[in-house]
Amino acid sequence: MYGLLMFQDLSYKDRHWHEACFHCFQCKRSLVDKPFAAKDEHLICTECYSNEYSSKCNECKKTIMPGTRKMEYKGNSWHETCFICARCQQPIGTKSFIPKENQNFCVPCYEKQFAMHCVQCKKKIEGFTLEWQNNKMAITTGGVTYRDQPWHKECFICTGCKKPLSGQRFTSRDEFAYCLNCFCNLYAKKCAGCTSPISGLGGTKYISFEERQWHSDCFNCKKCAISLVGRGFLTERDDILCPECGKDI
Numbered sequence: 001m002y003g004l005l006m007f008q009d010l011s012y013k014d015r016h017w018h019e020a021c022f023h024c025f026q027c028k029r030s031l032v033d034k035p036f037a038a039k040d041e042h043l044i045c046t047e048c049y050s051n052e053y054s055s056k057c058n059e060c061k062k063t064i065m066p067g068t069r070k071m072e073y074k075g076n077s078w079h080e081t082c083f084i085c086a087r088c089q090q091p092i093g094t095k096s097f098i099p100k101e102n103q104n105f106c107v108p109c110y111e112k113q114f115a116m117h118c119v120q121c122k123k124k125i126e127g128f129t130l131e132w133q134n135n136k137m138a139i140t141t142g143g144v145t146y147r148d149q150p151w152h153k154e155c156f157i158c159t160g161c162k163k164p165l166s167g168q169r170f171t172s173r174d175e176f177a178y179c180l181n182c183f184c185n186l187y188a189k190k191c192a193g194c195t196s197p198i199s200g201l202g203g204t205k206y207i208s209f210e211e212r213q214w215h216s217d218c219f220n221c222k223k224c225a226i227s228l229v230g231r232g233f234l235t236e237r238d239d240i241l242c243p244e245c246g247k248d249i
Helices: 046-053 107-113 180-187
Strands: 008-010 015-018 036-039 042-043 070-073 076-079 097-100 103-106 129-133 134-141 144-146 150-151 170-173 178-179 206-209 212-215 234-236 239-241
Touching: 015 042, 036 046, 097 107, 103 107, 170 180, 178 180
Parallel strands: none
Antiparallel strands: 008 015, 036 042, 070 076, 097 103, 129 134, 144 150, 170 178, 206 212, 234 239
16 A cells, blocks of 8 residues: 655745745745745745844834834934834934934924024024925024024124114125125225215126226216216216216317
8 A cells, every 4th residue: 555645735926836945045945834025926925024124223223014004214224112212212203303413302392402593692492493485494593593503682682883783674794794784885886976876786787997996876967967878978076977078188
């Protein structure tokens, strides 16, 4: 009499294995009745797959097992329970957070730890808040931001007259802020006609000739007052004349 050996036929995606051949491609351990993954047509046990292909947690450095929840940010991965606020140590989950110096902070903790202080008086700027704008976390304050630095509104003043610049047009020179009046009085060229400053700001047009400047409205014949903008002219000492008035020179 002959006895028959019964072998279990194992299949996966239209492929078949003997029971003895159904093992992990790397460690060779049997995969019968065990979870497994497939990589490049090879069968791999979950342990080998995790060690070889799964991402590592940026916090605990352990493998993030397939099928478990994880957090990802800028190419790094965390276990859900490892992605915590650096200050309060509570899981951040799907809440808004702010990265700073390789650490992550929930919004309330970031506001408490990194509250903005005025560049001028060094005191805290009240009303410090954070909000999402265009998919980015933006800083809004009850103060003024100038050259990426925070100021109280009352501390952000003109270098010349000391009047507040908040909500006003201003310009700068050598990193100091000035209101337009002070800037013009201190640094702008003077019109040879009316002697008032020529700011050159906001598209102001002016005429320049031999190191002298005129407002466009002031560039007129000294005798007949006709505009000389775009026309030929003559000079008599410090005066400018149209060709007709210049005939008698």
